[in-house]
Amino acid sequence: xxxxxxxxxxxxxxxxxxxxxxxxxxxxxxxxxxxxxxxxxxxxxxxxxxxxxxxxxxxxxxxxxxxxxxxxxxxxxxxxxxxxxxxxxxxxxxxxxxxxxxxxxxxxxxxxxxxxxxxxxxxxxxxxxxxxxxxxxxxxxxxxxxxxxxxxxxxxxxxxxxxxxxxxxxxxxxxxxxxxxxxxxxxxxxxxxxxxxxxxxxxxxxxxxxxxxxxxxxxxxxxxxxxxxxxxxxxxxxxxxxxxxxxxxxxxxxxxxxxxxxxxxxxxxxxxxxxxxxxxx
Amino acid sequence: xxxxxxxxxxxxxxxxxxxxxxxxxxxxxxxxxxxxxxxxxxxxxxxxxxxxxxxxxxxxxxxxxxxxxxxxxxxxxxxxxxxxxxxxxxxxxxxxxxxxxxxxxxxxxxxxxxxxxxxxxxxxxxxxxxxxxxxxxxxxxxxxxxxxxxxxxxxxxxxxxxxxxxxxxxxxxxxxxxxxxxxxxxxxxxxxxxxxxxxxxxxxxxxxxxxxxxxxxxxxxxxxxxxxxxxxxxxxxxxxxxxxxxxxxxxxxxxxxxxxxxxxxxxxxxxxxxxxxxxxx
Numbered sequence: 001x002x003x004x005x006x007x008x009x010x011x012x013x014x015x016x017x018x019x020x021x022x023x024x025x026x027x028x029x030x031x032x033x034x035x036x037x038x039x040x041x042x043x044x045x046x047x048x049x050x051x052x053x054x055x056x057x058x059x060x061x062x063x064x065x066x067x068x069x070x071x072x073x074x075x076x077x078x079x080x081x082x083x084x085x086x087x088x089x090x091x092x093x094x095x096x097x098x099x100x101x102x103x104x105x106x107x108x109x110x111x112x113x114x115x116x117x118x119x120x121x122x123x124x125x126x127x128x129x130x131x132x133x134x135x136x137x138x139x140x141x142x143x144x145x146x147x148x149x150x151x152x153x154x155x156x157x158x159x160x161x162x163x164x165x166x167x168x169x170x171x172x173x174x175x176x177x178x179x180x181x182x183x184x185x186x187x188x189x190x191x192x193x194x195x196x197x198x199x200x201x202x203x204x205x206x207x208x209x210x211x212x213x214x215x216x217x218x219x220x221x222x223x224x225x226x227x228x229x230x231x232x233x234x235x236x237x238x239x240x241x242x243x244x245x246x247x248x249x250x251x252x253x254x255x256x257x258x259x260x261x262x263x264x265x266x267x268x269x270x271x272x273x274x275x276x277x278x279x280x281x
Numbered sequence: 282x283x284x285x286x287x288x289x290x291x292x293x294x295x296x297x298x299x300x301x302x303x304x305x306x307x308x309x310x311x312x313x314x315x316x317x318x319x320x321x322x323x324x325x326x327x328x329x330x331x332x333x334x335x336x337x338x339x340x341x342x343x344x345x346x347x348x349x350x351x352x353x354x355x356x357x358x359x360x361x362x363x364x365x366x367x368x369x370x371x372x373x374x375x376x377x378x379x380x381x382x383x384x385x386x387x388x389x390x391x392x393x394x395x396x397x398x399x400x401x402x403x404x405x406x407x408x409x410x411x412x413x414x415x416x417x418x419x420x421x422x423x424x425x426x427x428x429x430x431x432x433x434x435x436x437x438x439x440x441x442x443x444x445x446x447x448x449x450x451x452x453x454x455x456x457x458x459x460x461x462x463x464x465x466x467x468x469x470x471x472x473x474x475x476x477x478x479x480x481x482x483x484x485x486x487x488x489x490x491x492x493x494x495x496x497x498x499x500x501x502x503x504x505x506x507x508x509x510x511x512x513x514x515x516x517x518x519x520x521x522x523x524x525x526x527x528x529x530x531x532x533x534x535x536x537x538x539x540x541x542x543x544x545x546x547x548x549x550x551x552x553x554x555x556x557x558x559x560x561x562x
Contacts, residue, residue, distance in 0.1 A: 005307065008314045009294040012321075016290050026286065030326065033289045037321030040293075040314050 022069035050214030068184035077160025109164025135273035153231035157238030178203035214240030303350035331495030349465035358441025390445025416554035434512035438519030495521030
C-alpha cells in the first residue's frame with residue numbers, strides 16, 4: 001500500500017504521542033517534532049506507510065535515547081491478554097465454529113495497536129467484535145486453503161494481540177511458523193514478546209528481518225523469504241503487515257480491524273470494520 | 282496563549298484539510314505539507330497558535346495560488362445562519378433572559394469553525410448549547426460591566442457565526458464596534474463577510490489589522506489599538522481571539538466553545554464545554 005496524504009499529519013501526531021511515552025522532556029519532544037515534520041518532504045508517496053513509520057520511530061529513539069519506549073506497555077498488554085486467555089479458550093472450545101471464533105478473537109486482539117491515534121478497551125472491544133459482521137469475509141477460501149496447507153506462515157503484529165494469535169494457531173491444527181519484527185518498533189511483537197506471549201508453545205518463532213511496523217519484503221532475511229515463498233498459507237495480522245504486503249503477488253489472508261480511515265479506504269471498507277480478506281485467490 | 286506541543290501536529294492536519302479545499306492537485310497538497318512540516322522547527326513555542334496559523338494558511342495560499350480558499354464556504358455558512366435568524370430572534374425575544382439566550386446563541390454560532398479538526402451540525406449544536414451548562418460563567422460580572430459601558434468592542438471570529446453575533450449585539454443596547462480580520466484567513470470574518478452578515482445594521486465595522494485567525498495586538502492598526510484601549514467592554518468571540526488575547530492586561534470577556542483539547546486545557550475546562558469567561562475582573 002502506498003502512502004496517502006492523510007498519513008503525513010498522522011506521522012507527526014504519532015511522533016508526538018510516542019515521544020511523550022519515551023520522555024517527559026518537552027525540548028526533546030519538540031526536537032522530535034522538528035525532525036519528523038521535516039521528514040515529510042523526504043517521504044516518497046510510493047513507499048508504504050510502515051516504511052516511513054520506521055524512520056519516524058527511529059528518530060524518536062535516536063533523539064530521546066530510548067530504544068524501546070513501549071517496553072513496559074508491551075509487557076502490560078501481554079499480561080492483560082494472558083489473564084483473559086483461559087476464559088477465551090473456553091469460549092472457543094464451546095463455540096459452534098471454533099475456528100471462526102478464534103479468528104474473531106485474533107482480530108479483537110488487533111485493537112491493541114499503539115501506532116493508531118485511538119484508545120481502546122480490550123474487554124468491551126472483544127465483546128463487540130465477537131458479534132460484529134465482517135465487512136470482507138473470505139472465510140470459505142480461507143478454510144479451503146487451510147485444509148490443503150501443510151505449512152503455515154503467521155505474521156504477528158502487536159504485543160498482547162500476540163496472545164490472541166495463540167488461540168487461533170491452536171485452531172489451525174497445522175505446523176505454524178510465527179514471524180516477528182527484528183527489533184522493537186512501536187508496540188509490535190519481537191522475539192522477546194513472542195516468547196512472553198507463550199507462542200513458542202504453539203509455533204516455531206522466526207525473525208522476519210523487518211524493522212518496520214509491518215513486514216516489508218525488501219528488509220526480509222533470506223531465511224524468512226524462503227519460508228514466505230514456500231508457505232502454503234500466509235496469515236497476516238494487522239494494518240502494518242497489510243501496508244507492507246497488500247501489493248504482493250501471492251495468496252495472503254489479511255486479518256485486521258480497520259482502525260484508520262486510510263486503511264479502511266484502501267480496503268474499501270469503513271473505519272471500525274473487521275476484515276478477513278484473501279488476495280490473489 | 283502560548284503554542285503547546287499538541288498544536289504542532291494539528292497545524293499539519295489543518296494544512297492538509299485547507300490545502301484540499303484550495304486545490305485537487307495532490308502534488309501541490311504534498312508541497313504544502315512539505316513546507317508546513319518543516320515550519321515546525323521555526324515555530325517558537327512562546328508565540329500564540331493563531332500566529333503560527335497565519336504562516337500555515339499563508340503558505341497554502343502561496344503554494345496553491347488561492348488567496349481565499351474558504352470564500353464560498355463562508356458565503357454558505359452565512360446563508361445558513363441567516364435562514365435560522367428569524368426563528369432565533371423570536372426565541373431570544375420570548376425567552377426569560379434575552380441577553381443570556383443571545384449569549385448562548387452567539388456561542389452556538391462558534392461551532393462554525395473550520396480551523397478545527399471536527400465537523401459540526403449547526404441546528405443540533407444550537408439545540409444542545411441552548412440547554413448546556415456553562416463551565417465558566419462570569420455572567421454577573423459581564424452584566425455589571427455592560428451596564429457601565431458606554432462603548433463596546435466586539436471581536437468577531439468566524440463567518441456565519443457573525444450572523445449569531447448580530448443577535449447578541451441587538452441585546453447589548455449600546456453602541457458597538459465590530460472588529461474583523463484584515464484579510465481572508467481560514468473561514469474568519471473579514472469586512473466583506475461582516476457586511477454580508479448584516480452586521481453593519483447593528484454595529485460600526487472596523488478592521489483590526491490582524492491577518493491572523495485571532496486578534497494579535499502587535500498586528501493591530503493604530504485605530505484599532507485606540508478603540509481597544511478606550512472601549513469600556515471588550516467581548517471576544519472564539520478560540521483564535523482567546524489565543525491572541527488571553528494574556529492581555531485589560532478586562533476582556535471571552536465567549537467560546539472549547540473545541541480542541543489544548544484550548545480546553547488552557548481554560549481549565551473540558552473539550553466541548555461552553556465558556557463566558559472574564560479576565561482581569
